[in-house]
Amino acid sequence: MNAATTREQLLSHAQTLIRQRGYNGFSYRDLADRVGVKTASIHYYFPSKDDLLIAAIDDYAAQEAALIQGIDATLPANERLQRYAALFEGTPADQVCLCGMLAADFASLSDRARQAVRAFFHAHETWLAKVVADGQRDGTLAWSGNPETAGRYLSAAFQGALITSRLFHEPVRIHDVVASLQVGQRAA
Structure with a gap:
């Protein structure tokens, strides 16, 4: 086993263990x-x-950022939000977002780890806020408040949906978040 492979395996298995058990659970x-x-x-x-x-x-944050950057920014906002939700599909039923799980362990994390978890959430909230602002402009998302609040709301809602999807074995819950913004087609 070469060094890169061992390091990559360690990271991959550590991420799985954290997502299943939390930081203090392995x-x-x-x-x-x-x-x-x-x-x-x-x-x-x-x-x-x-x-x-x-x-x-x-x-993990780099992998997630690459997936989000892969969502075509020229699509209508509602379609971008649906594609964001689709990123969570196929997640093993016994796992949640790594940073979502770490947020629960926040008190026991180092300052460095806390900053990294905060940065992860901030990046997602910022991206989601931009999508909502675009959706307000293009008429595909219904949100009457400011987009920054929507970004925080959506980030928290997606994390909660991941947790309850795991709890109830109902992956469809992630799409309930998208529906909460009354995603629809603009009238022609």
Whole structure:
């Protein structure tokens, strides 16, 4: 197993464990068992669990940012919002958003990790606010308040929908968030 592959596997399995159990719900031993390495090998790549956490957040945030940037900005706002919701489809039923799970562990995170989680949410809220502003202009989204508030609302609603989808085994809940803005077609 080469170094890049081992590091990538450690990050991938750490993200899965965090999304399933939370930051405090796994150890280097759990991770070592999943990857098939000794815990000393994990310390080689990530000297502390916080180093592992920061790398996991950064990697996850970069993956999510790439997916969001892949949504065509020329589409009507309601379609962009639907595509954003579709990003959550196919998520394993036993997992939620990595940063959403970490938000629940916020009090036990380092300042560095807290800043990274905040940055993740801020990026999503900002993107969602822009989509809502565009939707107000193009008439495809119904929101009477300011777009920044909508961005915060939608981010929280999507996170809540992920959690309750997991709880009730009802993936459709994520689309309830989109429906809350009365997504519709502009009258011709």
